[in-house]
Amino acid sequence: MPIKRIILYAQDVEATVRFYENHFGFQASREAGDRIVELVSAEGGANLMIHPAAKGQRKGQSTVKLVFDVADVEAFCQGRAKKGLVFGTIHRADGYTFANAVDPSGNPISVSSRAFRKVRLSE
Template sequence: MPLNRIVLYVRDLEATVTFYERHFGFRAHRDDGDRIVELVSSAGGASLMLHPAAKGQKSGQSTVKLVFDVEDVEAFAARGAKDGLEFGALHRADGYAFANARDPSGNPISISSRAFRKNELTVG
């Protein structure tokens, strides 16, 4: 069974919508009377369901990190920096690179080239 939706609890709904639209190519879908905004990616994959956080919910404390597959982590991070998205240090591990940041509600995100690494078990 595929994973199709991920719920993110956010403090600033509009800032978070703008963040994922600007930096990761999502587009917002809103239903009248629904407080959840669904972000759909033109590249496919899971949708992000942005849900307003409860007043007592702590911001940015999570056991989940969103990871976006990008072939060139350095180039993506450099483009993001020009548009106000600051990533931490570039890390390299086992044939791929990744860098971390947070969305406007403090949710951890990462860009990673892991999906594009050469699998040593592949024949040919």
């Protein structure tokens, strides 16, 4: 059964919504009386549900990292930097690259070309 929704807790819901809209192309869906803002990707995949964090929850307190598939990590990071999202060092792994950053609520995110790597078959 595929995952269809992921809840992210945010200190600043609106800043977090704008972040994912501006940098990753999500569209916000709001329902009257609901304090959760659901973000829907135009490209499919799981929706992000931005939920107000509890008063006692610390910023960045998370055990989940969102990973976005990007064919050209370096170009993506350069483009996002022009819009204010700065990623850390671009790391090279086994046939792919990735870079890390955080959203406005301190949740870790990553962009990775792993989904686009050429997989070597074992002999």
